[in-house]
Amino acid sequence: MPGVTFNQPKGALRVGWSANVDDYAIAGGWALNGEALLVADSAGGVHAFEGTSGKPRWARRGAHAGGAMTASIHPEGATLATGGQDGHVRLWNARDGAPGAALAFGDGWVEHLAWSPDGRWLAASCKREVRVYSMSGEELWRSPPHPSTVSALAWSGADVLATACYGRVTFFRMPTGGESQRLEWKGSLISMVLSPDGEIIACGSQDNSVHFWRRSSGQDSMMSGYPGKPAVLAFDDKGRLLATGGSEAVTVWSFEGDGPEDTEPGVLELHVMPISALAFEPRAQRLASGSRDGAVVLWTLNQAGHGEPCGVVQLPQPISGLHWRPDGRGLAAFDACGSVTAWRVGK
Amino acid sequence: MKKIPVTVLTGFLGSGKTTLLNRILSEQHGKRIAVIENEFGEIGIDQALIINADEEIFEMSNGCICCTVRGDLIRVLGNLMKRRDKFDYVVVETTGMADPGPVAQTFFMDDEVRSEFALDGIITLVDAHHVNQQLGRSKESTEQIAFADVLVLNKTDLVSPAELDALEARVRGMNRMAKIYRAERAQVPVEVVLGLDAFDLDKALIKKPTFLEPEYPFEWTGVYDLAAGRHEISLAEGPDPSMSLVAVVDQGSDDASLRASAEWCVRRWAETPLALAAGATIPLGRHVELQLQAPGRKSFVLELERPTRVGLFTQHTAEEFELQVSQRATSGEERVVPTQAERTWVAQHEHDDEVGSVGIELDGDIDDKKLNAWIGRLLRERGVDIFRMKGFISLVGEPRRFVFQGVHMLFDGQPDRPWGDAPRRNQLVFIGRNLDRESMTREFARCLA
Numbered sequence: 151m152p153g154v155t156f157n158q159p160k161g162a163l164r165v166g167w168s169a170n171v172d173d174y175a176i177a178g179g180w181a182l183n184g185e186a187l188l189v190a191d192s193a194g195g196v197h198a199f200e201g202t203s204g205k206p207r208w209a210r211r212g213a214h215a216g217g218a219m220t221a222s223i224h225p226e227g228a229t230l231a232t233g234g235q236d237g238h239v240r241l242w243n244a245r246d247g248a249p250g251a252a253l254a255f256g257d258g259w260v261e262h263l264a265w266s267p268d269g270r271w272l273a274a275s276c277k278r279e280v281r282v283y284s285m286s287g288e289e290l291w292r293s294p295p296h297p298s299t300v301s302a303l304a305w306s307g308a309d310v311l312a313t314a315c316y317g318r319v320t321f322f323r324m325p326t327g328g329e330s331q332r333l334e335w336k337g338s339l340i341s342m343v344l345s346p347d348g349e350i351i352a353c354g355s356q357d358n359s360v361h362f363w364r365r366s367s368g369q370d371s372m373m374s375g376y377p378g379k380p381a382v383l384a385f386d387d388k389g390r391l392l393a394t395g396g397s398e399a400v401t402v403w404s405f406e407g408d409g410p411e412d413t414e415p416g417v418l419e420l421h422v423m424p425i426s427a428l429a430f431e432p433r434a435q436r437l438a439s440g441s442r443d444g445a446v447v448l449w450t451l452n453q454a455g456h457g458e459p460c461g462v463v464q465l466p467q468p469i470s471g472l473h474w475r476p477d478g479r480g481l482a483a484f485d486a487c488g489s490v491t492a493w494r495v496g497k
Numbered sequence: 498m499k500k501i502p503v504t505v506l507t508g509f510l511g512s513g514k515t516t517l518l519n520r521i522l523s524e525q526h527g528k529r530i531a532v533i534e535n536e537f538g539e540i541g542i543d544q545a546l547i548i549n550a551d552e553e554i555f556e557m558s559n560g561c562i563c564c565t566v567r568g569d570l571i572r573v574l575g576n577l578m579k580r581r582d583k584f585d586y587v588v589v590e591t592t593g594m595a596d597p598g599p600v601a602q603t604f605f606m607d608d609e610v611r612s613e614f615a616l617d618g619i620i621t622l623v624d625a626h627h628v629n630q631q632l633g634r635s636k637e638s639t640e641q642i643a644f645a646d647v648l649v650l651n652k653t654d655l656v657s658p659a660e661l662d663a664l665e666a667r668v669r670g671m672n673r674m675a676k677i678y679r680a681e682r683a684q685v686p687v688e689v690v691l692g693l694d695a696f697d698l699d700k701a702l703i704k705k706p707t708f709l710e711p712e713y714p715f716e717w718t719g720v721y722d723l724a725a726g727r728h729e730i731s732l733a734e735g736p737d738p739s740m741s742l743v744a745v746v747d748q749g750s751d752d753a754s755l756r757a758s759a760e761w762c763v764r765r766w767a768e769t770p771l772a773l774a775a776g777a778t779i780p781l782g783r784h785v786e787l788q789l790q791a792p793g794r795k796s797f798v799l800e801l802e803r804p805t806r807v808g809l810f811t812q813h814t815a816e817e818f819e820l821q822v823s824q825r826a827t828s829g830e831e832r833v834v835p836t837q838a839e840r841t842w843v844a845q846h847e848h849d850d851e852v853g854s855v856g857i858e859l860d861g862d863i864d865d866k867k868l869n870a871w872i873g874r875l876l877r878e879r880g881v882d883i884f885r886m887k888g889f890i891s892l893v894g895e896p897r898r899f900v901f902q903g904v905h906m907l908f909d910g911q912p913d914r915p916w917g918d919a920p921r922r923n924q925l926v927f928i929g930r931n932l933d934r935e936s937m938t939r940e941f942a943r944c945l946a
Binding site (some may be wrong): 173174176192193219234236257258259261277298299301335336337338354357377378379381424438470486 | 528549551554555556558564566568571572576579580607608609648846
């Protein structure tokens, strides 16, 4: 199948809608139970589209001078947080775009944001520092400076925040911010995902490997041999399958049984350019993958992480993000030139 | 897709990086430039996007120094890629103490950076007034000179011409690949620092068919204002029984015209010299060899049809042979003509610094298996000490020229254009610490097919 051009979605992907923002669609996702799709772009705007039609719902251009860099949608779906090159964290009402709190963090880039799973806290990072805010934007905690720029944030359960930077993953217990654990490894950790129960930490590393830790035992393993750096990672929501980029193939590690060590990962081959986005279907085992040439593929996976394509579409620009609608019946792709495309997804 | 060129600006604190950067940014070149700064400068120019980032050096778990990269650059460039329509050039200004290795390696090691950006060149500013102390004290200043594609000797107004010549000789000894410019207040034309294609060997070789900047076969130049008529050049006994020389007419005394004549004289030196006994007339613009075995002062004649400025490019310094130019006035009185300008040049093989360059030039075809084995071993054993290398090779049975370059152990080579009618030959340049020129030259010669 590689080399074949697909202009129309095939398989489980059905024609939906497409729309445009002003520049690189950098972050966002579905809000209001799939009623709206929110997109922040590198021109600094925040845009909302109707989930079913793609009709513009609201837009706030110039929200972040210099460009937006990150966004996180509150688990209840009614609030959007964005961060940008203006050093601010901004909150928005997902329904109408009304601005909420505008939080001045620092003179650097706000590169990462993550709402806690229960929605009580919002973690943000700028340079080497992490701050935690309440839902209303009240600052609750500041981290001590990390040894290098924070490269990822993730919550481990409701009240433990994990941060990644060069050489380590650190855990802070909220609301006091006490350091509860530190996992060290000499290497540049560039991405991080946690299994939903917070037990497994997976980091992509600059040296073309994926590093895992199990929190309870501290046991770690390194999966090397990737041709490129695995900057995109995704866990399914049962914490059984970890999909990783780092080449034209998607490599899927299964944590069934004794875990992925000494097993053969699933290798999903169809993309012809490196993987740039990965997302698991909620409450299911289908995986969406996007690549730098604009291809989006939907895969059905078995428990060992092996799988077959079940849907495919070719867009013209590199895929910058993939977002499943919370009900699993829709998938949105963002691209590097500001196109936003949504498909209906069949079973 | 065209990659965005990136220029790296290095140099010690106070060497003039910010002044040069301001100059680049304020020039009307129509380019939108993004600047990544690692020290807080005072730049505020509308058409430039300035990003401040702290230097973050990321070593890898395998301990390999060539895998060490600059995390801050990966992050900032990664974000710049997302606004590619907004700029078309990037300048990275490093801190004074920065090691250029990880900066350069970032452009080879990171697949995303490599797919969007191309390292255009490394520019090092040298504070002519303070560099000798800095070179003694820190390995960073040495490495910044060793890595450079362009060396700007700045603040030349604060040192004497003789000190400047000695400094140029010293840095040329360390780095034979770099172009050298002299400047006051970092005044160099923008085109000598941007758009160099120093890492795009095919393009670089079209601009100039050699990687080796000349180490001049002459040590000294004197410029004399001379009237029409007959002049005498006299020399005492010196360290050698002969000395070669080229006399150039219409010689300017500024740096650029001296350098232009120097390049021209390098080519004259490649011609067989005309041996001249004492009393002979020196033909203008010819490579001559003055025979100086006889004891006492010896004179040679220079005949000029019109008044002109003459540049004497001499194999040794004037001092060593007490060289004098004189003119007999109508009264019969002998008058010594003073120099209008003089300068010394880097002579071959006079290097005291630990860091130096090895240039190898050899005719003949090379066996690729032997070459691979040699380069492989050299980089394994000496990669840490080799900062930069470049070369082109004539491989046996290969109609195309093989070009390569490297930074530490990172080696990047491929065949490029066909040799066509050009003479097939080999040229390699290595810049590194404690390199053994003789053994490297010998070992390369063993790779001949």
